Amino acid sequence: xxxxxxxxxxxxxxxxxxxxxxxxxxxxxxxxxxxxxxxxxxxxxxxxxxxxxxxxxxxxxxxxxxxxxxxxxxxxxxxxxxxxxxxxxxxxxxxxxxxxxxxxxxxxxxxxxxxxxxxxxxxxxxxxxxxxxxxxx
Amino acid sequence: xxxxxxxxxxxxxxxxxxxxxxxxxxxxxxxxxxxxxxxxxxxxxxxxxxxxxxxxxxxxxxxxxxxxxxxxxxxxxxxxxxxxxxxxxxxxxxxxxxxxxxxxxxxxxxxxxxxxxxxxxxxxxxxxxxxxxxxxxxxxxxxxxxxxxxxxxxxxxxxxxxxxxxxxxxxxxxxxxxxxxxxxxxxxxxxxxxxxxxxxxxxxxxxxxxxxxxxxxxxxxxxxxxxxxxxxxxxxxxxxxxxxxxxxxxxxxxxxxxxxxxxxxxxxxxxxxxxxxxxxxxxxxxxxxxxxxxxxxxxxxxxxxxxxxxxxxxxxxxxxxxxxxxxxxxxxxxxxxxxxxxxxxxxxxxxxxxxxxxxxxxxxxxxxxxxxxxxxxxxxxxxxxxxxxxxxxxxxxxxxxxxxxxxxxxxxxxxxxxxxx
Numbered sequence: 001x002x003x004x005x006x007x008x009x010x011x012x013x014x015x016x017x018x019x020x021x022x023x024x025x026x027x028x029x030x031x032x033x034x035x036x037x038x039x040x041x042x043x044x045x046x047x048x049x050x051x052x053x054x055x056x057x058x059x060x061x062x063x064x065x066x067x068x069x070x071x072x073x074x075x076x077x078x079x080x081x082x083x084x085x086x087x088x089x090x091x092x093x094x095x096x097x098x099x100x101x102x103x104x105x106x107x108x109x110x111x112x113x114x115x116x117x118x119x120x121x122x123x124x125x126x127x128x129x130x131x132x133x134x135x136x137x
Numbered sequence: 138x139x140x141x142x143x144x145x146x147x148x149x150x151x152x153x154x155x156x157x158x159x160x161x162x163x164x165x166x167x168x169x170x171x172x173x174x175x176x177x178x179x180x181x182x183x184x185x186x187x188x189x190x191x192x193x194x195x196x197x198x199x200x201x202x203x204x205x206x207x208x209x210x211x212x213x214x215x216x217x218x219x220x221x222x223x224x225x226x227x228x229x230x231x232x233x234x235x236x237x238x239x240x241x242x243x244x245x246x247x248x249x250x251x252x253x254x255x256x257x258x259x260x261x262x263x264x265x266x267x268x269x270x271x272x273x274x275x276x277x278x279x280x281x282x283x284x285x286x287x288x289x290x291x292x293x294x295x296x297x298x299x300x301x302x303x304x305x306x307x308x309x310x311x312x313x314x315x316x317x318x319x320x321x322x323x324x325x326x327x328x329x330x331x332x333x334x335x336x337x338x339x340x341x342x343x344x345x346x347x348x349x350x351x352x353x354x355x356x357x358x359x360x361x362x363x364x365x366x367x368x369x370x371x372x373x374x375x376x377x378x379x380x381x382x383x384x385x386x387x388x389x390x391x392x393x394x395x396x397x398x399x400x401x402x403x404x405x406x407x408x409x410x411x412x413x414x415x416x417x418x419x420x421x422x423x424x425x426x427x428x429x430x431x432x433x434x435x436x437x438x439x440x441x442x443x444x445x446x447x448x449x450x451x452x453x454x455x456x457x458x459x460x461x462x463x464x465x466x467x468x469x470x471x472x473x474x475x476x477x478x479x480x481x482x483x484x485x486x487x488x489x490x491x492x493x494x495x496x497x498x499x500x501x502x503x504x505x506x507x508x509x510x511x512x513x514x515x516x517x518x519x520x521x522x523x524x525x526x527x528x529x530x531x532x533x534x535x536x537x538x539x540x541x542x543x544x545x546x547x548x549x550x551x552x553x554x555x556x557x558x
Contacts, residue, residue, distance in 0.1 A: 044223035045266035047546060052554035059557045067555065071266050082555050084157045089555035106557055113558050127157070 039132050045071040047128065049082055049089065059106040061091060065135040069128035080106060080130040085116065091130065092116070101126070138252065138275060138302075139368070140242040141282040142225055142259060144218075145270040145290060147238035148176035151217045152207045154268040155545050155553050163204040167192060170387050171208050171539055208538040212547040220267040228259050233373050241279055243372045253300035260289070260297025275300045276307075279370050280363035283320045284310060284338070304366075311339040311364065321360040321370075326353055338364055379416060384408045385479020391430065395469045398427060398478060399462045400530040405480040406461035407529060410454050414513060418485045419450035420457060425464035427478035441468030444483075450491050453505050454512050457482075458526050 040046045051065040061067065069082050077096040082089050083103055092103035095115075103116040103125070118125050144150060148166040153159045163180035167173065173191040174181075184198050192199075192206070199206060218237045225232050229242040242259075249255050256273040263271040274285025275298075285301040288310065292299075301307060317327040319338050329352060335341055341349075342364045349361045359369040384405040392398045402425050413420055426442035443464040451457065461480050515524045543551035 042266070044220040044227075048549075048552045049555045050552050051557060053556035055556065055558055061557050066552070071268070087158055089553060091555050091557045 039068055041131070042070055042072040045128075047071070051091070056105060056107045056110045056112070058109070061106065061133055062135060065133055067091070067130050068132040068134070070131045071128040073129040073131060075101060075126055075129055082127045082130060083125055084127050085125065089127065094126065138244040138249075138277060139279045139282045139372070140229070140244055140256065140259070140273055140275045141279065141286045142221070142240050142242065142263070142271050142273045143283075143286045144221060144238040145272055146176055146178050147218075147269070148209070148214055149178040149181070150269050151210070151214050152205070152542055153178075154217065155542075156205075159205050163202055164207070165199075165204055166207045166209060167540065169209060170389055172387075175209070206540050208541040210542050210544065212544045213542065216546045217267060217269055221263055221269055221271065224263050224266050225259065228255075231372065241282070241372065244275065252302075253298065256298025256300055257296050258298070264297070271297060273298045277302060277366040278363040278368045279372075280320050280360055281307065281366065284314060287318070307366070308339065311342060312337055314338040316341045319360060319364070321356060321363075326357060329353075379412075380485070382409050382412045382482040382485070383479060384412070385426075385477060385481075387477040388475070391474035391476050393474050395466060395471075398469055398475055399465045399528060402427070402461050402465040402478050402480060403458050403526060403528040405478065406458045407454070407526070409480050409482055410452065410457050413457075413482060413485065414452050414509075417488045419452045419488055419491055420447055420482045420485050421450050422446050422484035423457065423460060423464075423480060423482045425461050425468065425478070425480050427465065427468060427475045429473050430476035437473055439470055439473045441470065443468045450486055452488075452509065454509050455505070455526070458528065462528055
């Protein structure tokens, strides 16, 4: 078959205009599920981090997981947040308290790491709230 | 009413997004090849580092005051700019991106009860969502909005936003504002103004209309009107396609052989084609050029350039890259150490204005167009380095980037790490 012919055939199949056939009800429908739309609500304020060390059990995050962080989300009680502590990024759980917050380990039972109080002047301590955790099954 | 949003010390601020410990510390960003300072944080400015200072000249200050030094990271700056623009678009339907770090917002016809609070809110949201500090000026004209945004940088008390509209306030500000710093007053006009003892923006406004028109022509007259609160400069939310496209770089290490020089020029041509295709233009004429280091007076000097004319206007990857390589082979002379080279598309037209040549082979043209479209698609899906012409080598433009930060937001391998504690 000539190259042109193959193309024509391909095109006609794609357009759903095969003669003597029932026209496809899906004609012109080109939708598909978009994972980015699901995971990124605000593209201006969403950033990705990779988990590179977990020093506790039951933290629901493992080394190599990718976490999605959205700065548009206000820290809420019990949320997980990427925090900038002593020159490095650490994921902590945020406990809101009157006039501020306390950063506690992600695993509530963990007593190895002391809670860190956050005052109004520590505006860089909480970098952004974790909205999704992507992990390999 | 217009707003101007201007990112403070943009490149330096981008470097702080993922390095919050650098807030309050001096930061500078270097030009391509780590040559000179092109962005400075306020702390670096306070140390006396000037725009364009070569790194070797300020080495002492850098070491003594622990200035954080970064090579340019345009992938990061481009992405942060996109984010700021997106935030701005949530505040006004029409936004004119003026440069990588500045945008005008058209507020005409919008109901804004408290413009000063509105300006401060834009600034606060940009900071909260993108971590970039932004100064927002609102005023009756674009020129005045630009001045208002500069006030925000001068006075932290304004908390990033300033609405300037009362005639007496405008007068007070213009009386203290150097005429040469006004948007639209160029360097040549400044000389003319100096000779006329015009020092401030207010002096300029006080000039009679007839002499402004005579001495500074239409652009100067528009600025004069704008300073008085009469909008005279168009709002351009549609980007005009560029009339020439130039991609050039200096090399980290001088090049003495034809092959490596061609490789570099092929990469420049490839970037030029990308820009050309992005704005739906076609090239008619292109030049490749290369020259030696003119500061090395002891070394032999040469400047070579060669023009290629395309018989039919084209945006074809192969046609342009191979023409650039052929031109480079033509201009190359052995025995010289080339320091810088580039590609300029000197004549171009818009795709829709293109009239096909009478002798063009439409079938092969269609095939070439499909090939180029496929190359675009592959690059879009798999990254700009995913498909290269053989001549491009590894596809990298060889530049000194000793202090470059990771591509935190544009490469999966570079996203920041976080531990769980």
